Amino acid sequence: MGYALPHAVHDPHYETSDTPSREAHPDQADAASNLSDLEQVVLRLENQFPRHSARKNERIRRDLRISTTRYYQILGTLIEKPEALAFDPTLVARLRRLQHTRASERLARREIRQSLSRATQEKIR
Template sequence: MSEESDRPGDGAGDLAERDRAVLAVERDSWPGPGAKERAIRERLGISPTRYYQLLNALLDDPRALAHDPVTINRLRRRRDAKRARR
């Protein structure tokens, strides 16, 4: 993760605000192609490529799992299924 992501959020063991924002974007549902990418740029001020890099790093972060277990477990299952198909 980046330096910003390594800094604690509100207390020890909490996620950085940007990491929480990445997970919040991932929790939302998107109406069509391009909407999520626009939201990533507008809400987070980063490229979609950087967003997915941060998101993938969060999948292995125990703090992310503690913060949002439903989203992290859903994404881990998707990642594992994709790996199994390869």
């Protein structure tokens, strides 16, 4: 599935100091060559806007022409790729930690609910 990214890919706002260049960061440039334009723009946008905000959602819809739901699906898949880790190790490591923390919290809440449900069932009997 191809996405038209004419202004997002070439927008100077996405060209940050950590934009890959073969001279400065050969590993990052190699990683970038293995990521699609969309994947690179998603990582740059996430780096630029690390928190949920109306402004970030607007940039996603306007620049990438995709829904925010699709953006986060792409991002979730992307952070599992070694190429993404090589492209921006700090960002991807942070996102992986966040994902792990949230999954642990969901699991803990689920276990509490199940425990409470079992206790309720025992009282009913």
